[in-house]
Amino acid sequence: MNEAVLKLENLSKTYTLGKRNVQALSNVNLQVNKGEFVAIMGPSGSGKTTLLNILGCLDKPTAGLVLLDGVDVTSLPEKELYKIRGSKIGFVFQTFNLLPYLNARENVELPMESLKVPKDERKRRAGELLAMVGLSGREEHRPQRLSAGEQQRVAIARALANNPALILADEPTGNLDAKNKYEIVKLLANLNINQGTTIIMVTHDSNVASQAERLLFLNDGKITREKQGLHLVKKKLMCPYCGGKIQAEDTMCPSCRKKLKYQGEEDGD
Amino acid sequence: MGVLSRAIRNISRRKIRALLVIIALGFCMAIMVSIPAGVTANQESTLALTQNLGSVITQTEATINQTLTQIECTLAPSFEGFGFAPPSSGSSGNMAQPPIGGNFTPSRPFGGGNIPGQFGGGQFGSRGTTPMNESLYYDISSIEGVVAVVPTLTVSQGTNQTMEMFGRSFTRLVVDYVIEGVPLTSVIDEYPILPTNITAGRNLQAGDSGVVLISANNSAFFGVGVGDTIEILGQTFLVVGIHGSTGVEDQLTLYMNLSDAQSLTGNVGYITGLTVFAESSAVVSDVASAISELHPELTVVTGQQRLQQLEAMRRNYETALANAESTLAQTQGTAVQVTIVAVAAASLIVLFVMLYTVRERTREIGTLKAIGFSDWTVMSQFMLEGVLLSLVASVVGIAVASFAAPTLSGLLLPTVTQQVNMGRGVTAATASTGTASVTLTPELVLMALGGAALLGALGSLYPAWRAARTRPAEAMRYE
Numbered sequence: 075m076n077e078a079v080l081k082l083e084n085l086s087k088t089y090t091l092g093k094r095n096v097q098a099l100s101n102v103n104l105q106v107n108k109g110e111f112v113a114i115m116g117p118s119g120s121g122k123t124t125l126l127n128i129l130g131c132l133d134k135p136t137a138g139l140v141l142l143d144g145v146d147v148t149s150l151p152e153k154e155l156y157k158i159r160g161s162k163i164g165f166v167f168q169t170f171n172l173l174p175y176l177n178a179r180e181n182v183e184l185p186m187e188s189l190k191v192p193k194d195e196r197k198r199r200a201g202e203l204l205a206m207v208g209l210s211g212r213e214e215h216r217p218q219r220l221s222a223g224e225q226q227r228v229a230i231a232r233a234l235a236n237n238p239a240l241i242l243a244d245e246p247t248g249n250l251d252a253k254n255k256y257e258i259v260k261l262l263a264n265l266n267i268n269q270g271t272t273i274i275m276v277t278h279d280s281n282v283a284s285q286a287e288r289l290l291f292l293n294d295g296k297i298t299r300e301k302q303g304l305h306l307v308k309k310k311l312m313c314p315y316c317g318g319k320i321q322a323e324d325t326m327c328p329s330c331r332k333k334l335k336y337q338g339e340e341d342g343d
Numbered sequence: 344m345g346v347l348s349r350a351i352r353n354i355s356r357r358k359i360r361a362l363l364v365i366i367a368l369g370f371c372m373a374i375m376v377s378i379p380a381g382v383t384a385n386q387e388s389t390l391a392l393t394q395n396l397g398s399v400i401t402q403t404e405a406t407i408n409q410t411l412t413q414i415e416c417t418l419a420p421s422f423e424g425f426g427f428a429p430p431s432s433g434s435s436g437n438m439a440q441p442p443i444g445g446n447f448t449p450s451r452p453f454g455g456g457n458i459p460g461q462f463g464g465g466q467f468g469s470r471g472t473t474p475m476n477e478s479l480y481y482d483i484s485s486i487e488g489v490v491a492v493v494p495t496l497t498v499s500q501g502t503n504q505t506m507e508m509f510g511r512s513f514t515r516l517v518v519d520y521v522i523e524g525v526p527l528t529s530v531i532d533e534y535p536i537l538p539t540n541i542t543a544g545r546n547l548q549a550g551d552s553g554v555v556l557i558s559a560n561n562s563a564f565f566g567v568g569v570g571d572t573i574e575i576l577g578q579t580f581l582v583v584g585i586h587g588s589t590g591v592e593d594q595l596t597l598y599m600n601l602s603d604a605q606s607l608t609g610n611v612g613y614i615t616g617l618t619v620f621a622e623s624s625a626v627v628s629d630v631a632s633a634i635s636e637l638h639p640e641l642t643v644v645t646g647q648q649r650l651q652q653l654e655a656m657r658r659n660y661e662t663a664l665a666n667a668e669s670t671l672a673q674t675q676g677t678a679v680q681v682t683i684v685a686v687a688a689a690s691l692i693v694l695f696v697m698l699y700t701v702r703e704r705t706r707e708i709g710t711l712k713a714i715g716f717s718d719w720t721v722m723s724q725f726m727l728e729g730v731l732l733s734l735v736a737s738v739v740g741i742a743v744a745s746f747a748a749p750t751l752s753g754l755l756l757p758t759v760t761q762q763v764n765m766g767r768g769v770t771a772a773t774a775s776t777g778t779a780s781v782t783l784t785p786e787l788v789l790m791a792l793g794g795a796a797l798l799g800a801l802g803s804l805y806p807a808w809r810a811a812r813t814r815p816a817e818a819m820r821y822e
């Protein structure tokens with residue numbers, strides 16, 4: 075079942091800085107299907123954030139098409155775009171971007187508010203989502219009382235609030251220590267496996283990226299390489315080295331006893 | 344969590360800042376509330392001044408015009424001791440039969456009678472206090488052009504009060520009532536000598552004796568009404584009527600037969616003044632000079648002279664009024680300026696605070712937009728914050744104004760009373776009305792809240808628009 079959630083056709087983006095033009099993206103073609111977990115890697119300045127902004131309807135391309143759930147969003151006016159952002163996309167930011175004066179539950183409720191979900195329903199769903207990201211009991215805590223990893227969990231719960239077709243995460247682990255990095259990636263991976271959430275994640279970290287099933291490499295605004303991530307085999311619950319059966323939680327293949335390093339832990343390479 | 348509760352939380356998040364902003368805004372609002380009250384107070388005091396003085400002048404003029412043929416003759420105080428002293432003059436102040444005079448100068452309803460106290464003080468039309476031997480002045484009636492000579496006796500009754508001041512004691516007479524003796528002959532039917540405004544009972548009539556016509560003030564003082572008897576200096580009188588005094592000076596006056604008054608006060612044969620009626624207004628000045636020639640010791644004041652004095656007073660009054668009006672105009676001008684400055688200051692405070700807030704929260708705004716908030720929601724969020732801030736400030740402002748309005752308007756506005764100097768009575772009458780006070784009427788509270796909301800909306804319009812225009816990509820930026 076290859077149902078395209080996102081399709082990019084000949085996407086280009088040129089920033090104009092005074093007289094200088096910066097070609098941030100050139101001729102990008104990409105299709106992301108429902109239930110995929112895609113990681114985008116690339117050096118600094120290669121256009122990762124630019125791409126994500128365009129996918130998230132935060133910015134417009136200079137040329138090309140962006141089809142989101144079959145709708146070309148490049149031609150939509152702003153007053154339609156905010157609805158798309160609210161209902162079809164969930165954002166996870168490097169800096170979490172929680173509202174400091176709202177508690178965890180209220181932060182998760184925010185996107186539902188703009189879709190006019192009734193208050194009781196909002197509260198119920200926010201509670202559910204927080205439980206899903208492992209924060210039950212912390213609903214009334216404000217961001218400053220949560221650790222960085224916990225804040226990012228709240229942000230992920232918030233991104234899921236309106237059941238979006240697509241989760242966009244720009245360096246979701248960029249501000250986290252090794253342990254939290256691992257926790258967050260595991261959370262995203264499990265969401266992808268258990269809920270079938272489509273995820274596009276930008277990262278510098280190869281360990282983090284390897285958790286995805288597709289790895290795209292961006293260089294100078296072009297997708298230069300694509301590779302299968304380890305997540306794919308994990309989804310199939312099969313060891314990438316010996317082909318033996320594994321469990322999703324395993325850190326080591328029970329048959330060949332090789333370390334399943336894509337779990338995002340410290341590795342020896 | 345709605346837009347409103349987020350706005351409230353955002354304001355209360357930065358407590359010190361919110362407090363400072365609210366104090367500054369509240370001060371502007373207090374000024375805005377106090378200024379109109381100050382203007383109103385000044386308008387009221389000017390109006391009071393206009394009405395008060397205007398009616399006094401009109402009344403006085405009318406009275407004088409009615410009595411243009413009337414000439415007041417009194418003995419100047421300096422003539423006391425020239426052999427005109429009454430039989431009782433040798434005795435001291437607080438005996439049963441006090442000396443004529445005292446330090447209160449009552450007058451009759453004609454002449455200066457309708458002029459309130461502030462214009463009195465013996466300026467004109469007032470009764471003499473120095474006793475005159477009645478028989479010395481019979482010759483006046485034979486002057487050509489004189490149609491009637493009415494002798495009167497005016498005696499103040501009161502209690503001596505002794506006060507200690509700077510280690511010395513002073514005695515002053517506090518007047519309780521004033522006895523005015525008027526000849527009750529047919530002359531009172533022909534000439535305006537008695538009060539005309541009778542509020543109860545009847546007026547005195549020719550041939551009355553042993554009866555009095557009292558004022559409302561007397562009635563309260565003695566605790567008597569029409570038909571009651573009253574004891575004055577040991578003698579009993581029947582109260583036949585009560586006169587409604589129209590001026591300050593006959594408020595304390597009770598009228599009786601001249602001969603009753605003379606024997607009652609021990610002044611038989613003595614009077615304190617003569618009212619001479621001339622044939623016509625054309626001969627008044629001739630008659631007056633004839634009287635002066637005959638009795639150079641007398642102070643002779645004609646209706647014409649009283650009119651001239653009144654004219655001087657009117658000019659004085661008009662100057663005062665013009666002063667008051669120009670002060671009022673100045674007040675209104677200043678009020679407009681001060682209000683504009685206060686409104687501008689308040690709007691600028693809201694503008695800068697909200698601009699700062701929007702700038703500070705760029706990331707937050709970007710996030711809200713990225714997760715699906717519309718421009719309109721973001722804009723209303725910030726507008727509401729500005730409006731809430733001003734509303735809270737306006738409550739503070741009203742509270743401050745409710746006790747500090749007089750100080751604020753006094754500091755910022757010129758007051759009418761400072762500019763008007765009409766003589767003691769007038770200044771005293773208006774001194775207290777020049778300062779504004781703010782009463783918290785529901786209309787005022789509503790107006791202040793409405794104004795504050797409007798101002799808050801105006802001040803935060805641009806910042807909120809800026810917020811709405813924030814590009815959501817800002818949420819992705821990490822520095």
Ligand SMILES: Nc1ncnc2c1ncn2[C@@H]1O[C@H](COP(=O)(O)OP(=O)(O)OP(=O)(O)O)[C@@H](O)[C@H]1O
Pocket residue numbers: 089090091096097098116117118119120121122123124125
């Ligand atoms: N608003 C902008 N105006 C002008 N140039 C921009 C703008 N945003 C990005 N660029 C330029 O476009 C190019 C791609 O930037 P982008 O932020 O997408 O890179 P990135 O891959 O996300 O880098 P990093 O890994 O450092 O986050 C860079 O050369 C950058 O300088």
Ligand SMILES: [Mg+2]
Pocket residue numbers: 122123124
């Ligand atoms: Mg980037």
